[in-house]
Amino acid sequence: MKAILAACLLLAAAALAGCDPYPDTWRWNQKLTVEVSTPEGMRTGSAVTEVVWQERNWTGNFPGSYRGEATVVDLGKGRYLFALIGEQTRYLALRTFAPDLGDKAVITEEGFAAMAGIRGRRDVPTKYYPLLVTFDDVSRPETVKRVDPANLGASFGPGVTLERVSLEIVDEPATTEQITQLLNWLGPNPEPKLGPATGRTRDVPFYRFVSQGDFVRR
Numbered sequence: 001m002k003a004i005l006a007a008c009l010l011l012a013a014a015a016l017a018g019c020d021p022y023p024d025t026w027r028w029n030q031k032l033t034v035e036v037s038t039p040e041g042m043r044t045g046s047a048v049t050e051v052v053w054q055e056r057n058w059t060g061n062f063p064g065s066y067r068g069e070a071t072v073v074d075l076g077k078g079r080y081l082f083a084l085i086g087e088q089t090r091y092l093a094l095r096t097f098a099p100d101l102g103d104k105a106v107i108t109e110e111g112f113a114a115m116a117g118i119r120g121r122r123d124v125p126t127k128y129y130p131l132l133v134t135f136d137d138v139s140r141p142e143t144v145k146r147v148d149p150a151n152l153g154a155s156f157g158p159g160v161t162l163e164r165v166s167l168e169i170v171d172e173p174a175t176t177e178q179i180t181q182l183l184n185w186l187g188p189n190p191e192p193k194l195g196p197a198t199g200r201t202r203d204v205p206f207y208r209f210v211s212q213g214d215f216v217r218r
Contacts, residue, residue: 024055026112030093031168032071032130034083036152039159045073045081049217050174051090053112062107064090068174069216070130072182079156080138080182081147083130083165084214093118095128096167121168129165133210141185142195142207179216186212 033046049068056062071083091107097118098105104114129149134156136143145155152160180186190213195205 024109025052026054026109026116027052028093028116028118029170029172029174031170031172032083032092032124033164033166033168034071034073034081034162035164035166036073036075036081037159037161037163038075038156040076042163043073043075045071045083045178047071047178048170048172048175049085049089051093053090055109062112066090067176067217069176069179070214072178075156075160078138080134081152081156082133082215084133084210085217086131086214088128088130092124092128092130092167093169096122096124097169119169121166124165124167131214132162138183139185141183141212142205144194144207144210146206176216176218183215186216188218189213190217 027050029048029050031046031048033044036043047069049066052065054063066085066089068085068089070085073081075081093115094101094105094107094111097115097120100118100120100122101111101114104111126149132147132149133144134147135141136145147155149162149165152162190211192212193208194210194212195207197208198205
């Protein structure tokens, strides 16, 4: 009886506040694949993230979330390329599949509903590529370095080039195990930066701009 009363009070409070306790929700799972050409041959990595959007709330915003992991490409000899996740992850499908969505490639309920019904694979436009990074030593998070997608050779040596970044809408579950097995320093919380604060306002190390949550969201 107490549980029923509590549920009724919750519904009544929500109604008085003008918000729906059970808002409409749209979700899809997207697989990001990165293909890299090396002197030893093509190297590929993929990861799946789940994206969730809800209808506009009382603030006028669309609540959204995502979970999954960064895409990692093993280039051999202890070298790895990471395509990070982040806030852009929520928007990536709408931008990548804009040709299929037409005028529905927008942040609206209609856009989310249309996107949730899409299947297939498309190349990600270059301007929407996720942030690419590598490590001098994957066991030391503070050695993270930014990678130029147009010049992988600067980070990995001659003959290494980025061939393709593609996004596919799939029915596969979100993944988290590849990253956590490789980066055993990742903790349960997404907020920590990859290195300690320096107290400086200039020449801030790149590791202060990258968080653990850019690699995995559970």
